[in-house]
Amino acid sequence: MPIIHELSTYADERGNSISYQGRQEKGIRVKFTGSNNTVTIDPRARIESLIVDFDCNNGVLRIGGNDGAPPLRAAIRVGQDSVVSIGRNVSMTSVCAMSATEGAHITIGDDVMFASENQVRADDGHPIFDVRTGLRANPARSITIGAHVWLGRAAVVLGGAKIGSGSVIGYGSIVTKSVPNNCIAAGVPAKIVRRDIAWERPHLSLVAPFYKPDASTITKSSYWHLTEGPSRARGLGTRQLLRRVGTRLIHQLRRVRGSAR
């Protein structure tokens, strides 16, 4: 079974192929067990670590280019007839595990930011059956993550989930269903905790200014939109509202004190 350790154009007699004409990247391992599996990587991709297991046949992996975002680090299993498609400027702080089998698709939009310890699993790895009917209880289901989604640390996305563009998934959350655009969803299972939000990549302590109390401190991306669909989430409670106002006042006080020194 061919195991490839460097990215370059490749084709074998079983119809497995890699299409890539970019610079040499380290930390690569692509394993072709079956046949007719294809990898297409944009020559401008930036990859720090990529482990791919094609266990079966007719799998497809696509990875988009990178215009300056942090690199991609992923361990990806692509099963029978399955497709993993990763957009442009998708970044990971540590290796993100992904799995798609039984014809499922994982589609990740442009500019998605994974934190660390994330997983995207369209399948459960092993079959579960209903004892009475013998039918499968846990078929693999496709996942779609829209453009410019931020997955907080240890957030997990499971089969059937769909996350709208511009949204944020909270620390340790598990997404099992649909999450609309431009909202924060958190918890297990993830539920909307805030609507009508936009997030940006500049880090709070690595990119000046080091207080960012409002949108004048960043360059707005094209992902500033109101959340679509009916609002089932409750609005800000009094406690949350007071906390927001308090945080803003504290930011302003600290800035004034800082500039007076």
Ligand SMILES: CC(C)(COP(=O)(O)OP(=O)(O)OC[C@H]1O[C@@H](n2cnc3c(N)ncnc32)[C@H](O)[C@@H]1OP(=O)(O)O)[C@@H](O)C(=O)NCCC(=O)NCCS
């Ligand atoms: C979700 C998050 C962004 C905060 O969003 P927020 O709108 O400020 O949320 P609040 O703190 O006002 O909390 C709103 C509600 O969601 C709950 N909540 C917030 N984060 C949560 C989480 N990760 N899991 C479960 N519930 C969470 C709060 O308890 C609160 O519940 P309540 O309404 O019942 O009191 C933040 O908690 C988070 O998870 N950040 C991820 C950070 C991260 O992973 N960084 C990695 C570096 S890239």
